[in-house]
Amino acid sequence: MTDESVCQCDHIHETEVSNTKKTMLKDDDYIALSTLYKMFADPTRIKLLHALEKSELCVCDLAALLGMTKSAISHQLKALKLSDLVKFRKEGQNVYYSLADDHVKLIIDMGLEHINE
């Protein structure tokens, strides 16, 4: 099956397309990238990340801050944890969450720049 049969096109700019093809990454890389950005693609999660820029907070603090249930927050923190965007430490009954690294702040700031222009 040719590319043309998939895209239903006859006249393709072949040199540009083949040049671009060389610069493209593996499919898995794009999936990994989009999976990362999915974490920033939800208001609740981006609030959590932004809140944790300031200081570490426990699940209760975050739930109170966002006005949401502990369960909802815990579910989202789990997703952020799986994407290595937050880390945590346990202390007694509390679990304190914090940002995993500086990229998180940089990515959020980059987005804010785009919004505010």
Place this chain on the structure above:
Amino acid sequence: MTDESVCQCDHIHETEVSNTKKTMLKDDDYIALSTLYKMFADPTRIKLLHALEKSELCVCDLAALLGMTKSAISHQLKALKLSDLVKFRKEGQNVYYSLADDHVKLIIDMGLEHINE
């Protein structure tokens, strides 16, 4: 209704929470931010953006490059257009798309950095 009644928590670190609250943005800002990142949160769209880093391409080119139908590509380009991530120019039957500004490349590169560590 108090925050506590929503989050089901009794012992909240009040000073940390109220300090963090001061640094938080308006809800609309978080919605705008997450809406922006939603555009990067899909493999097809991030491929389109990455492809357009190299040179402008028409819908047919992009469809051929990604091995997808013109319709699917057109739908995603519309979303990217609405988020001001791509711009376009018409020439005869063709519509050439290109990146709207440099932020797009920066945001993708930032994500790649996080992946490759």
Place this chain on the structure above:
DNA sequence: CAAACAGTTGAACAATTATTCAACTATATT
């Protein structure tokens, strides 16, 4: 003018996902 092609669009369908709810674990307190 008619045929061919590039591109767009809306509806439909399938897949993904955010929150809720209830049940559960684990730690701390009395």
Place this chain on the structure above:
DNA sequence: AATATAGTTGAATAATTGTTCAACTGTTTG
């Protein structure tokens, strides 16, 4: 040991979303 609280978890539900399909617009060419 019993109770209370912090946090997690899995299933269920509702909402969102990506692709397909068919029909459409607009431009070019013979």
